[in-house]
Amino acid sequence: MNRLPTADIDLAALTLFSELTSAELDAITQEFEEEHAQPGTRLQREGFAGSGFNVIISGEADWLVAGQRVDRSATVFGLPPKPVTLRRGDWFGELSVLFGEPSISDVVALTPMHLLVLPGHELEGFLYRYPKVMFQLLKGQSRRLRDPERWK
Amino acid sequence: MSDKRPFPPGDYPLVVVGTGPGGLQVSYGLRRLGIEHALISKDAGPGGMFRRFPMFGRLITCSRPRAIVDCGCPAYFRYDWNSMVTDEPAHQALVTEFMDGDNYFPAREEMERSLAAFADRAGVNARYDCTWESTLREDDGTFVLGTSDGEYRTKVLVFAVGMIEPWRPPTPGIEDVPHYVDIAEREVDSFAGKRVFIIGKRNSGFEIADGLLPHACQLILGSPHGVRPSIATGFPTPPRARYLQPLEDALFGGGTFVVNVALERIERNADGYRVHAEGTTGLGKVVFDVDEVIACTGFATGLGDLRELGVQTFYKDRLPTQTPYWESATVPGIYFAGTASQGQAGMRKHGWPSHSASVGGFRFNAMVQARHIASSHFGIEVPRRTLDPATVVDYLLEQATSDAAIWSQQSNLARQVTFDNGSARDDGIAVLLDFVDSSGPDAVAITVETTADGTLQPCAYVRRDGDVAEHEFGPAWMNDFRIEENQKRLTELLAGLGG
Numbered sequence: 001m002n003r004l005p006t007a008d009i010d011l012a013a014l015t016l017f018s019e020l021t022s023a024e025l026d027a028i029t030q031e032f033e034e035e036h037a038q039p040g041t042r043l044q045r046e047g048f049a050g051s052g053f054n055v056i057i058s059g060e061a062d063w064l065v066a067g068q069r070v071d072r073s074a075t076v077f078g079l080p081p082k083p084v085t086l087r088r089g090d091w092f093g094e095l096s097v098l099f100g101e102p103s104i105s106d107v108v109a110l111t112p113m114h115l116l117v118l119p120g121h122e123l124e125g126f127l128y129r130y131p132k133v134m135f136q137l138l139k140g141q142s143r144r145l146r147d148p149e150r151w152k
Numbered sequence: 153m154s155d156k157r158p159f160p161p162g163d164y165p166l167v168v169v170g171t172g173p174g175g176l177q178v179s180y181g182l183r184r185l186g187i188e189h190a191l192i193s194k195d196a197g198p199g200g201m202f203r204r205f206p207m208f209g210r211l212i213t214c215s216r217p218r219a220i221v222d223c224g225c226p227a228y229f230r231y232d233w234n235s236m237v238t239d240e241p242a243h244q245a246l247v248t249e250f251m252d253g254d255n256y257f258p259a260r261e262e263m264e265r266s267l268a269a270f271a272d273r274a275g276v277n278a279r280y281d282c283t284w285e286s287t288l289r290e291d292d293g294t295f296v297l298g299t300s301d302g303e304y305r306t307k308v309l310v311f312a313v314g315m316i317e318p319w320r321p322p323t324p325g326i327e328d329v330p331h332y333v334d335i336a337e338r339e340v341d342s343f344a345g346k347r348v349f350i351i352g353k354r355n356s357g358f359e360i361a362d363g364l365l366p367h368a369c370q371l372i373l374g375s376p377h378g379v380r381p382s383i384a385t386g387f388p389t390p391p392r393a394r395y396l397q398p399l400e401d402a403l404f405g406g407g408t409f410v411v412n413v414a415l416e417r418i419e420r421n422a423d424g425y426r427v428h429a430e431g432t433t434g435l436g437k438v439v440f441d442v443d444e445v446i447a448c449t450g451f452a453t454g455l456g457d458l459r460e461l462g463v464q465t466f467y468k469d470r471l472p473t474q475t476p477y478w479e480s481a482t483v484p485g486i487y488f489a490g491t492a493s494q495g496q497a498g499m500r501k502h503g504w505p506s507h508s509a510s511v512g513g514f515r516f517n518a519m520v521q522a523r524h525i526a527s528s529h530f531g532i533e534v535p536r537r538t539l540d541p542a543t544v545v546d547y548l549l550e551q552a553t554s555d556a557a558i559w560s561q562q563s564n565l566a567r568q569v570t571f572d573n574g575s576a577r578d579d580g581i582a583v584l585l586d587f588v589d590s591s592g593p594d595a596v597a598i599t600v601e602t603t604a605d606g607t608l609q610p611c612a613y614v615r616r617d618g619d620v621a622e623h624e625f626g627p628a629w630m631n632d633f634r635i636e637e638n639q640k641r642l643t644e645l646l647a648g649l650g651g
Binding site for chain 2: 022023024026027029030031033034035036038041042045047048049050051052102112114117119120121122129
């Protein structure tokens, strides 16, 4: 059976949503759209506006800048570029949404993927409605800044 | 008596299953390109879901009898979301021909009659009362379709089987609750004076609520998330304005309640139902005692045994995963048309979803898909029109202003022009997802997009030396983008393309 495991998404197991009640999790599944991707699919496009906020349910993706695999934290610290892979529980797209700017990177599926996608303009309202998610997102961003190696 | 139906079982280059608008449109497109194929349907006649639905009689998509452009010209399809797309005047804009003029939303019967007229006048013949029952794939890639009439063998399959199988979430007790599709035959008077809980706040839920307003004494629409109607999001897929009277009734305290709750369980008792729930935006737990419950919880694609063949699904097993041309992502040679084509979600620019859940969007998918199938499976290329390079800018802006495919499938379909050695060629309507992620010669694809603040504007994607760059244009009065500022900017962007 080639069924992506969407009927059994365990959102509570994802750090981003781990503090929510079951009723809140039910509501969240209706806020996001589900998306699938095959290997090689571009999930985010460098230089393009209007992208969304994405949460990876399963699968892996490359994060690339100018076609190069780059550790996002390394760009902050000016460290040498290192490959980075996005995995289950990771999220992407939040920076271009929060800054209101075109994406600065490509994200390309390495494996079959299953994602949740929120339209970019809905992210702010979503985070205000679910401050526990906002706090987890803040912790995640802080972790990426503190320890470029650890979040990979 | 001999069977005079067309397309008896046997070998065909291609088989289309389904005679709703998706199947009729793709069959029409294939036939125009000279692709021999069989069209089969379990129904007794054309129309698909419109032979039964929508429940309360009128569509949510409009067909404007009088528009700013002539009825029947290509630009008119922008104002008529329901007619099949054709390039022959005798088959165009058929829906309005059957409308009685009282409403710009066609009645179900009017839609069904127009589809039958289209099949008849355009010569889209089908073998009706022929039910697809099983699917096999042989080692050489041949598909064997078992039907109630016998076996069909083919290398290419297009399924346009609709999305009308009832889908329910795993809430305890919901299995005893009738689904939207289960109450189609029920007399509306049977809800008179009843308290009705409707699970779901999408179009089907609001359609039922709107239809029951004059009958039920109390209506409760419940689901975990709040209502985001189309007039708030700017998207065509959320609850449409036409069904929002129950929402206004709830706001004015008129006996309707629209509640944000997660359902815990549903119990049947002698008096009706007890719906146990918890508020998702506060107020804690709650129990609703009602006479009736209706599950308007969505629909699934009728995939039959395709999963066993390897067709991958997502969206809680309701949609097949698809390539940009609506081919199964996991079983090459199997395509999907009609409402199932929404499994290809498009670019999602500014959150805008594909408009493939309704006729207004997927009819254009079907024409693009037919062209793709003709090229990739049968080596038949549609002749491309050569353009005078000096006219390309005006042509693209005119297309952005009026082309119905672009307007119906914003940021998903686009007009593509390719440049080579000083010449320009009109490549027709392209799938934008494919254009921006493919290499190829210098080219431009123009579409229309709606930004987060509701601004409608053209967007040009320019491919130069293999790299595609996005160029958003601003809005224009009356959405007429043929303005000097745009002409100047687009001229600059296209300069030097094609060497």
